[in-house]
Amino acid sequence: LFFSNLWPKPHVLKKVEKYIEDSFGNTPYAAVHLRDLEGSCPPRMRRVQYNGYTCSPNKKSSTHIFQSLLPDAQQLPWFVASDHQNKYATNSYLPEGLFFKGYCMSKSHECALIDFEISARANFFIGVYASSASRTIAKMREYRQTRLGIFYPSILHWDVNHTWNNFNSSWLNSV
Numbered sequence: 001l002f003f004s005n006l007w008p009k010p011h012v013l014k015k016v017e018k019y020i021e022d023s024f025g026n027t028p029y030a031a032v033h034l035r036d037l038e039g040s041c042p043p044r045m046r047r048v049q050y051n052g053y054t055c056s057p058n059k060k061s062s063t064h065i066f067q068s069l070l071p072d073a074q075q076l077p078w079f080v081a082s083d084h085q086n087k088y089a090t091n092s093y094l095p096e097g098l099f100f101k102g103y104c105m106s107k108s109h110e111c112a113l114i115d116f117e118i119s120a121r122a123n124f125f126i127g128v129y130a131s132s133a134s135r136t137i138a139k140m141r142e143y144r145q146t147r148l149g150i151f152y153p154s155i156l157h158w159d160v161n162h163t164w165n166n167f168n169s170s171w172l173n174s175v
Contacts, residue, residue, distance in 0.1 A: 035056060
């Protein structure tokens with residue numbers, strides 16, 4: 001219940017809605033949260049028995065995950081929420097990857113909140129299990145589902161042997 005009632009302030013929500021309307025309209029989109037955690041992401045992931053594949057995945061890795069899980073689906077445009085610590089990963093989404101570049105209030109976390117909310121509304125989301133922000137986005141997506149169309153479960157870790165059954169077999173059976 002907590003995550004279904006977690007909403008940003010109205011002025012942040014207005015920027016999010018304008019960005020989504022201008023960038024995607026009603027078209028489904030994917031989001032990826034790039035979070036390197038000051039270089040500590042791979043060791044943190046290994047501590048919980050996950051590889052570091054989703055620590056700031058480059059576009060090739062994100063596309064591979066998407067196509068592995070949804071081989072017949074049309075590729076979606078990518079929104080990128082990034083801490084900009086891993087320049088290689090961030091730059092791999094250019095030129096077509098979409099980043100929020102609007103004005104944010106100085107000395108605030110407004111840009112991070114905007115990235116957070118745009119990601120939470122994506123139809124497909126890849127995040128970082130070691131990031132509390134990614135896990136919160138995943139929970140918000142699960143409880144709120146604010147976009148129209150198919151809403152796929154969030155991917156917070158990845159192994160090449162995974163299938164949809166590894167993520168949510170009850171979701172698979174309901175489609």
